[in-house]
Amino acid sequence: MYAIFKLLQMVFFGMAVVNDLQTGKNTAKGLNKWKDLIFSVLAFPVGMFVVLLFWVIFAYDRQLVYPESLDAFFPLWMNHA
Template sequence: MFFALQGDIMKDPEIETFAALQWAYITIWNVIFQLAYPCLGILCDLPTILEIKEHVLIKQLKTYREIIFASIILPVGIFITFVFWPIYLYDRELIFPAFIDKVLSQGSNHVMHTAIFLIIAWEFIFLPKSAPESHKVNLAHIFGCYLSYLIVLFSTHYRIGAWPYPLLKLALGTIFFPMIFIGVGVLIHLIYFAQWPINKLIWKTKEVVKEN
């Protein structure tokens, strides 16, 4: 996509606006998360790969890897997959207008909106995790990320005068506009908490008392 946004195609007003809005797409944020997380995983696995003693820093990184996966990677990735496709299939112009096909193939579309679910499922199933005694740190990561995204989203709209998703333009000025953002926050919150009973079912782990 980044290579496609070069040359004469940038003379297209729709593509020019799309390029200016790209950092306001939550999918682009998720791509960065999905690329950074495996790098963190490789660092955590280096002692095993190199057969060396595990440094205390690696132990801390492993702890943080669990936090990042539970609070960012899983909730955001699952949210994107299960919200994007129903809206796309109903009316793609609400979330992913057809003009984007000029710079983003359907294959790339599936990489960003379908494959992420399979990758998350693989990690969730094969890497054991335990529920934290307190969810405060994880929730701080979730809503810190969401707040950061909202700041970028609204500041981008202020600068450019456009929304990345046409659905927001249609909802602007109605009760549905704030309800969209409230609904997103609630759904991500539910996805986060849903992972623990599923994790327990997979690994038959003993439930840890949670401090909400």
């Protein structure tokens, strides 16, 4: 399941880069519509679900998603990044 989310993000950002490089061309209009559709229907909702789920589980029981032993490697402020 995690690989599907990563693939979705990779496809969306790849389309965004290609769309930005093709500004002013007719093909960019069609690609821009597809990029906007994927963002509004899949990429944003899935991204928000993952973030909200992480922070809800973190607030409930931190050890499930981010054990305190990781604080030695990654400070807590870096967890937000």
